[in-house]
Amino acid sequence: MEKNKNPLSFWQIWNMSFGFLGIQFGFALQNANASRILQVFGADVHHLTWFWLVAPITGMIIQPIIGYMSDKTWNRFGRRRPYFLIGAILTSIALILMPNAPHLAKVIAPMFVGGGLLMIMDASINISMEPFRALVADKLPEEQHTLGFSMQTLLIGIGAVIGSWLPYMLGNWFGISKESSGTGLVPPNVTYSFYFGAVVLISSILWTVIKTEEYPPEFYDKEENQEEKVKFKIPKTMWQLLIVQFFSWFALFSMWVFTTPAVAQHFFNETDPNSIGYQNAGDWVGILFGIYNGVSAVIALSLPKKQLKLEEKQLTL
DSSP, rough: OOOOOOOOOOOHHHHHTTHHHHHHHHHHHHHHHHHHHHHTTOGGGHHHHHHHHHHHHHHHHHHHHHHHHHHHBBBTTTTHHHHHHHHHHHHHHHHHHHGGGHHOOOOHHHHHHHHHHHHHHHHHHHHHHHHHHHHHHHHHHHHHHHHHHHHHHHHHHHHHHHHHHHHHHHTSOOOOOOOOTTTTTOOOOHHHHHHHHHHHHHHHHHHHEEEEEEEOOOGGGHHHHEEEEHHHOOHHHHHHHHHHHHHHHHHHHHHHHHHHHHHHHHHHHOOOTTHHHHHHHHHHHHHHHHHHHHHHHHHHHHHHHHHHHHHHEEEEE
């Protein structure tokens, strides 16, 4: 007998998606600040791309592995929730340690320690993020999928905007110093932003873990048996999406890597990463990234409505 998934209330969907706020909070801090932190540690602007390569490489490796493993996992914590927890703990540790790389580096240069922590952070974010996307399909009936993904988009937008703006807010609104206490050290407003991000990330994911129950494995037995009988074939739409994603991520990584040094040089006349002018430029880049994340979230939230209108129009023809 086919088992049906029960529709969830607004707050149940909110709770199961809430961890995405923390994930995107940490991701936004990484994207807006990793380049300037690595430059403070001594990385040359022309070598930043080599450090940033760890993000797509770890994504390509971690995402399919974690996706497959979480499909096959079941223990007392559930199916997806163990990965939420593991990823949250590792990401929080990386967020706390990354601004402190000079204190950790005894033999290796801080920039290489920072690059290693960037790799751990990105891999850990992927450990949490991929099962979160699968949780919508796990928990929600098909008619609620749009609402589930829209909720994730909303929380992603909130986390990305606040995470991107936090160093500026701490430095300009709360009086936390934007000046480093020494050459090669990260300014306090950025350091405390990473600490706060670690707390937000692990707290929001713990909220989802505590407030969300998962269906037992036998619930999915029939569904998985049917999927095994279907011959794997990539739809045409996915090939089209692959092309779009290639060019969009090409642009995004160019922006994440080089926006801070470009803004610092051309608008603040600074090339020294340890100067207050350079740090002001980095804070403003966070504001810019927050705006683009906010606009992206608003547009993403409008897409399901446009899709529904298009489907209604097609039905009337």
